[in-house]
Amino acid sequence: LRTYEGGTPGPTLRARPGDVLRLTLVNGLPPNRDPMPRDINHPHHFNTTNVHFHGLHVSPSGIADNVLRPMAPGQTYEIEIAIPADHPRGTYWYHPHNHGSADVQIASGMAGALIVAGDFDDVPEIAAARERVLVLNEVLFDYLGTIETYDTVWPEAVPRFLSVNGQREPIIRLRPGEVQRWRIVQAAHEDNLRLGLDGHDLHVIAYDGIQHSRIDRLESLVMAPGQRADVLVRAGTPGTYLLQALPNDQGYPSPTGPLARVEVAGEPLPMSLPARLPAGPLAPIGDDELTGSRQLTFTALEPEVPATATYQEFAFLIDGRRFDPNRVDQRISLGAVEEWTVINDHHDEHVFHIHTNPFQVTKINDEPLAEPVWRDTVIVPRDGSLTFRSRFLDFSGKTVLHCHMMNHEELGMMQLVAIGDAG
Ligand SMILES: [Cu+2]
Numbered sequence: 001l002r003t004y005e006g007g008t009p010g011p012t013l014r015a016r017p018g019d020v021l022r023l024t025l026v027n028g029l030p031p032n033r034d035p036m037p038r039d040i041n042h043p044h045h046f047n048t049t050n051v052h053f054h055g056l057h058v059s060p061s062g063i064a065d066n067v068l069r070p071m072a073p074g075q076t077y078e079i080e081i082a083i084p085a086d087h088p089r090g091t092y093w094y095h096p097h098n099h100g101s102a103d104v105q106i107a108s109g110m111a112g113a114l115i116v117a118g119d120f121d122d123v124p125e126i127a128a129a130r131e132r133v134l135v136l137n138e139v140l141f142d143y144l145g146t147i148e149t150y151d152t153v154w155p156e157a158v159p160r161f162l163s164v165n166g167q168r169e170p171i172i173r174l175r176p177g178e179v180q181r182w183r184i185v186q187a188a189h190e191d192n193l194r195l196g197l198d199g200h201d202l203h204v205i206a207y208d209g210i211q212h213s214r215i216d217r218l219e220s221l222v223m224a225p226g227q228r229a230d231v232l233v234r235a236g237t238p239g240t241y242l243l244q245a246l247p248n249d250q251g252y253p254s255p256t257g258p259l260a261r262v263e264v265a266g267e268p269l270p271m272s273l274p275a276r277l278p279a280g281p282l283a284p285i286g287d288d289e290l291t292g293s294r295q296l297t298f299t300a301l302e303p304e305v306p307a308t309a310t311y312q313e314f315a316f317l318i319d320g321r322r323f324d325p326n327r328v329d330q331r332i333s334l335g336a337v338e339e340w341t342v343i344n345d346h347h348d349e350h351v352f353h354i355h356t357n358p359f360q361v362t363k364i365n366d367e368p369l370a371e372p373v374w375r376d377t378v379i380v381p382r383d384g385s386l387t388f389r390s391r392f393l394d395f396s397g398k399t400v401l402h403c404h405m406m407n408h409e410e411l412g413m414m415q416l417v418a419i420g421d422a423g
Helices: 102-107 406-410
Strands: 013-015 020-026 052-054 076-082 090-095 112-116 130-140 160-164 171-174 179-186 193-197 202-207 210-218 221-223 228-234 239-246 257-264 292-301 315-318 328-332 337-344 350-354 359-364 367-375 377-380 384-391 397-403 414-419
Touching (some): 090 102, 090 228, 102 130, 102 406, 210 367, 221 228, 337 359, 337 377, 397 406
Parallel strands (some): 013 112, 328 414
Antiparallel strands (some): 020 076, 052 090, 193 221, 193 239, 202 210, 202 228, 239 257, 292 315, 337 384, 350 377, 359 367
8 A cells, every 4th residue: 555654644744834844755656557548537647646735825836735746656856835924723634636646545545634733722721632633544455455456446346444543443542521632634535424422522623724713512523535623522421432433425325334442531630621712713705805706516427327337437527527637727816705606416425625725615505604614625515505705815826626535536526726827
């Protein structure tokens, strides 16, 4: 399997607003054996990679967060990410994003957390809580322990299981009454997960690394691939509780099963949850700030019996077309503030993600949300729609938007975006 630093997940990177991250990527994977396919929207060149810094508001160009820059096997690349001094602090992540190989590499466990530190430092109950980083993945490989053809991924012919930090059902320990803060990264390559912890509520304090201004107390939390959630857990009475992926319908059943065993034991450690949270870092976008709007439509072409079909029988489209690296689909002025509606004309859920700028989700299925939420990755309901507002600030350049179910991305569900005077 392909990994960062020989294991999964990759090392957790920690930075502060104003830092410059300088990374050297040594692509130690062997040469690609397959020729460049005639159809670039079929998976290929599994040993070519690159790195995306998911959720960061940084330059998408040059040697920064540039996912259009392939990194060939046997070569070494410098990467430099300048994090703005006013960047929201929180839980982000990094993963490969080379079109053709990203899905297989993420499924192999190439993913790691990136924390822009200092979020909630001013909330004593959160600052006092022990922090854990939980990177979730759905692991699959063939009977040789490899993924060397896309037929291993699709159709779902090989066993797969859920993992937390590269382990199957690890033990997470808390003392009775203890509050812990879990930074959860949903790094599974293609499926949503509905998380639940037996006997405990999940208190969400941030979505996609952006501080929420209130605590969402949930019995279960649906996380799409690419999403993050910061969650407070207050341990109950001594015992062993399962953190698990519960049944969920994403158009077809999401994976289910145990993720971790939570052991509550030892001397009580009474801690309290915060009564309230401070205002989030990003101001809401009002009607008078908007400079334009646009609409995108996600669709899929699929065979009559999808469950047994091969991947070549599917195509995933945005506005009726598959990804073309030579065609700019969305041109956006630098400084624009826009309202976008993403329509999902398919009976399965899809997951909208755009690089460089987060967005404020305002409506689901045309119904206004009581409290709009800032995100960078969001489920577009099946046969439904999603509306958000975004400011395209600070960085011009070419980048992408796509479905974060990475199998769909590989099979075409991605668009090229040009912000400002780029291309
Ligand atoms: Cu999709």
